[in-house]
Structures are given as structure tokens and as C-alpha cells.
Amino acid sequence: AQSVAQPEDQVNVAEGNPLTVKCTYSVSGNPYLFWYVQYPNRGLQFLLKYITGDNLVKGSYGFEAEFNKSQTSFHLKNPSALVSDSALYFCAVRDDTNAGKSTFGDGTTLTVKP
Amino acid sequence: EAGVTQFPSHSVIEKGQTVTLRCDPISGHDNLYWYRRVMGKEIKFLLHFVKESKQDESGMPNNRFLAERTGGTYSTLKVQPAELEDSGVYFCASSVTGRNSPLHFGNGTRLTVT
Numbered sequence: 001a002q003s004v005a006q007p008e009d010q011v012n013v014a015e016g017n018p019l020t021v022k023c024t025y026s027v028s029g030n031p032y033l034f035w036y037v038q039y040p041n042r043g044l045q046f047l048l049k050y051i052t053g054d055n056l057v058k059g060s061y062g063f064e065a066e067f068n069k070s071q072t073s074f075h076l077k078n079p080s081a082l083v084s085d086s087a088l089y090f091c092a093v094r095d096d097t098n099a100g101k102s103t104f105g106d107g108t109t110l111t112v113k114p
Numbered sequence: 115e116a117g118v119t120q121f122p123s124h125s126v127i128e129k130g131q132t133v134t135l136r137c138d139p140i141s142g143h144d145n146l147y148w149y150r151r152v153m154g155k156e157i158k159f160l161l162h163f164v165k166e167s168k169q170d171e172s173g174m175p176n177n178r179f180l181a182e183r184t185g186g187t188y189s190t191l192k193v194q195p196a197e198l199e200d201s202g203v204y205f206c207a208s209s210v211t212g213r214n215s216p217l218h219f220g221n222g223t224r225l226t227v228t
Binding site: 032034036041042043044045046049051090092094100101102103104105106107 | 118120145147149155156157159162164169170172173205207213214216217218219220221222
């Protein structure tokens, strides 16, 4: 079985500061990891995905994610937060044994204050 | 390209009534998924179509839920009869084939059962 944990319901940062949104996962086979962002009254939008062999993955809007196999983590980062980054962020995982279904975390609400 | 579209955006029905949600995936996407988010909690998998076939319907909560995908194009999700606990946001997503392929989400249908 596959699972995802996002331990923080909320992350608050000041504009211009770095941010981290945490995600840990559990899979049976090789992990296929994704981050999505949801703005109010919209669907989820793809941000970035893990690419095998790249421990630091760059995505849209200045976001990047750090993959750590030993800690089974895929934390989302941004070196300089913008107020417009305020949204709900979801981590998701697929594995080799369950290629169709993605499992999502509970989501983390990011608030960036001016 | 046109994105994933869902209709209606909102639906308010009484317990015992029937509701049908529709999803039009991105053209050429063989994979279509239904997910549900209840009470702001995790996004739960309902089922997965590959073209017109149900690949995985392990997340369907009970036989009050019926999903179809006509000719491998649009999909419908019918709830009959609706219960209070069916309230939530129903998301449809589509993707090309591949474990590393991100999901493309619609804006969701907010279902309220009173």
C-alpha cells in the first residue's frame, strides 16, 4: 500500500523568506512523486515531479523539491516566497505496483504575509 | 489545449435524490480518474478508467455510486440515492499513460446533500 504524510496543516512565512512544505511517503516499489497546488475554487495544478536520479527537482513559479530516499521525503521548497504563492499544496505518490492510482496527502495551507 | 471540464460546478440536492456529475477530459488522455475531498480532508481516490474500461474502482464507497465513460471520452458519476455523507468536492482528472505522467484536474463539483 502507498501513503503520503504532510505533517503540517499550515505554514506561515513572510514574503521574501524561504519556505518549506514537508512531505514523507511510503510505497512498495519505486516512488513516483508529485506536488500540486490548489488556488481557491480551482482544481489542482501540477507543480513538479520527481525524476529518477535528480535529488533536487525544479518546477514552476520558482518552486523546487528535494528528494531524500533514506528519509523517504520529498519536501517542497522556494527560496523566496511571494504573497501570490499563498495556496493549498498537495503531495502525491504513485508506485510501481499501483501505476494508476495516485495517493494524496491531506494538504498544507501556505500563507505568505507581506 | 482545453483543460479538464466538470459540470456542474455546484449541486445542492436533498437526501434520497439522484445527482449526475460530468467530466470531459483533455482530448487524447486515455486515463480518467475520479477523486473526492470530504470536509477539507484528504483527496480520496474513487476510480480509474483507461479509455472506456474501469481499471480500478477500489475507491468507490458503495453501490450507490456508478461511473461510466462512454466511448472512452467523457465520464459521468451518478450518486443514487444521495446520502448526507456524500457531500464534498468531486474532482475529475485525466492523464496520458505513464507512471510519471502528472494528473490534469478539473475545477471540481461541490456537492451538498441536505
